[in-house]
Amino acid sequence: MQGAARQSLTERASGADPSLDGKGPLFGQIKRAVAGQILRGRWQAGERLPNEEQLSSLYGVSRQTVHKAIALLAREGFLVRRRRAGTFVASVRNDRFALPIEDIGDVIARSGGVYEFRILDRKTLRNGEAIRWPDVPDGTPLLSLECLHLSDGAPIQFERRLVNLDAVPEVADEPFDSVAPSRWLVNQVPWSSAEHTVKAVNAAADIAALLGVEPGTACLSIRRQTVHLNRSITLVHFLSVGERFSLSGSSITDSATELNL
Amino acid sequence: MQGAARQSLTERASGADPSLDGKGPLFGQIKRAVAGQILRGRWQAGERLPNEEQLSSLYGVSRQTVHKAIALLAREGFLVRRRRAGTFVASVRNDRFALPIEDIGDVIARSGGVYEFRILDRKTLRNGEAIRWPDVPDGTPLLSLECLHLSDGAPIQFERRLVNLDAVPEVADEPFDSVAPSRWLVNQVPWSSAEHTVKAVNAAADIAALLGVEPGTACLSIRRQTVHLNRSITLVHFLSVGERFSLSGSSITDSATELNL
DNA sequence: CGGCTGATTATGTACATACATTATCGTCGC
DNA sequence: GCGACGATAATGTATGTACATAATCAGCCG
Structure with missing residues (x-):
């Protein structure tokens, strides 16, 4: 044709x-x-x-x-x-190793699991008080969240997040009773750049208890900072049990795809 | 719509x-x-x-x-x-989280360390004998390598690699006494697609001994399979001490960069 | 009402032309 | 020999023009 x-x-x-x-x-x-x-x-x-x-x-x-x-x-x-x-x-x-940025709820749902999350802690504070987020000016109002993600009832990922309330004031009124913070932010706030760091850590006692594993279990630690319009939007730290969570992705050049190489 | x-x-x-x-x-x-x-x-x-x-x-x-x-x-x-x-x-x-694919020697050199590597084991075998590489037909001749990467004398990464000798026969004659396998392959063999999986594991006793850490130390595990011309080239598994090694990268849209957003 | 069909519209590709931008190369002058 | 400098050769950008392609829309006809 x-x-x-x-x-x-x-x-x-x-x-x-x-x-x-x-x-x-x-x-x-x-x-x-x-x-x-x-x-x-x-x-x-x-x-x-x-x-x-x-x-x-x-x-x-x-x-x-x-x-x-x-x-x-x-x-x-x-x-x-x-x-x-x-x-x-x-x-x-x-070449770059490309990992999709996905909501963990989507990942779990796609793999057939039942996804739940629990907000463990929520408070507002000012930068530099109990926590310092280096890329944001001291005194900036922040929302601090701690959240646990579960697949089929089993804890799979712990999330600690800071949100810049100057950049996203609407988040203060959001209850997060049905929509998880990560999903809310993805849908609500566009971003123009993100930085990631991935490493492996041994679970500290408190985290281990939350995740239901022995202290010292290897966990994948992902730190992500999202920036938009020259302002830091959110800084999030995910800790996931190594056994139950992995990152995977593939890099394929467009031309190679076209060529079926 | x-x-x-x-x-x-x-x-x-x-x-x-x-x-x-x-x-x-x-x-x-x-x-x-x-x-x-x-x-x-x-x-x-x-x-x-x-x-x-x-x-x-x-x-x-x-x-x-x-x-x-x-x-x-x-x-x-x-x-x-x-x-x-x-x-x-x-x-x-x-959006995708992009990690650069780099030779660890380059990374160490750039951070000012002295890079060395040691070939711990090298043998040729046929797929399915002692090891099975699922994406390659049984009986295919393979080169199996085990290699340790050091920064300033300290072990930092353990590498276990299989190379498809049908796809890269020249590798059989390569002594790897001055050039590390990863670098040799990067320079020698183009690839058109790569798949990665990243997770966290607790170091087994033998690996821990090689890396000079306590058994159970959290390690970053990176599995990478490289494909070219519809043939699997190499399957490699890196294990790095969480304390000493991390992946980091940033995703910035071209347009956002131009806009300084 | 429902499906077919042809007109319309927005994007997609290709070519011709012109000029801008820059490294590079060679030559000239010292 | 060496540095300055202009010619030159390559890519980069912009416009005009023409036609191809695809999807939508409207109207026709059963």
Whole structure:
């Protein structure tokens, strides 16, 4: 269906482009062709590609189309481009391990468990009084929450959270009797950047008691700070029993997906 | 689909001053302007944007330039576009927590430590003999490695690795006396996708002895499988002392970075 | 009423052209 | 030899134009 319709676009007489597969838009075909050369190792790291002019005559398309394909590949990290110097195969792909940011309730529900949460503690205070959140000015009103997440009745994650009441004043009126704080915040407050730290810790006695495990049990500790409009929104610390909780994710380059590599 | 909330933003936009900031390329200014409206909450999730024609006259640029800006924002997940229907503010940003995939030697070197590694064990075997790697056919020749990474002489990470010798036969001849396996593989073999699992475990006695900690110490466990050209390349399991090692990263949307939000 | 169908509309792709931006390279002058 | 400097070659941006594609909408007809 695609192939036939495409020919009517511009009946290019030659069409002798052995490397293009004829599927989908031209710029996508170019992307696949070039990414294929790289992923299959034919164009080695650091090598210089033909320039846009050469590629355009090689593939029989206009420079704009080549430019779009190559610029996208550069944006995806396969290529590095320097004016006047040319286009090079990226020597190091600065790949990233991507983990989805999900509400734990969703995760539990999806895995078939029954999700519950309990608010263990809730108070408002000012920064610097009992707790200091370094990235927020002293004296800023904060909401402090402690919360336990359960799957099928078993404690699975302990959450300690600070919310900047200057940035999100509405949260003060929210009872959190049906919606968990994390979900409420995700739905309510957009964020523009988040920082995470993940480490492993041995459970202290009080946390262990809450989570129903022996003191010293390995727990995954996730600290997340969310920022929006130059203001810190929330600082949250999750502690989860190692046995019952893990993070997982995959990194797949778009081009690899297209190529079925 | 989203029944009610499709009011045109054209009139509202006349109230909001669409002035561009004049910094950098036009399409980038448009991106910032539009992303700003969304991130500041002026254009709500599900709302419909003015079409490219309207935006182009609103900002006084050509449709192509608007198209480029909007298409990029759509690619970044801020917008959803449907032909004939229009462009809508994405209701859910499927945000991801990105962790860099780095060689531990680099990490240690950057933090000023002296990096060393020791190969503790090396053997070749066939899949299914002593070990089974589920994603690889039984009988496939494998290289099995155990390796310890040290920072300033102190053990910091234990690595157990399987390499598919059908996919990377050259690895059989590599002595790994100066280059660590992870670095060798990163430089040698491109990969197109990787899967990770992160959890916390209590160190078993033998691992604890290797890492020089008490048995039961919380360790971060990272499992990574790398795939290329539809073949599994390597399966590696890292165990690091929680005290001495953590993962950290940040997720920042490109547009937010540009906006300094 | 309900389904088919064709017109309409918004996005998507492609090409041509022009000019801007910048490293790089080679040459000139010292 | 070495530094300044301009020519040059590559990518980057912007616009115009044309047509393709897809989904919606309205109206027609059964």
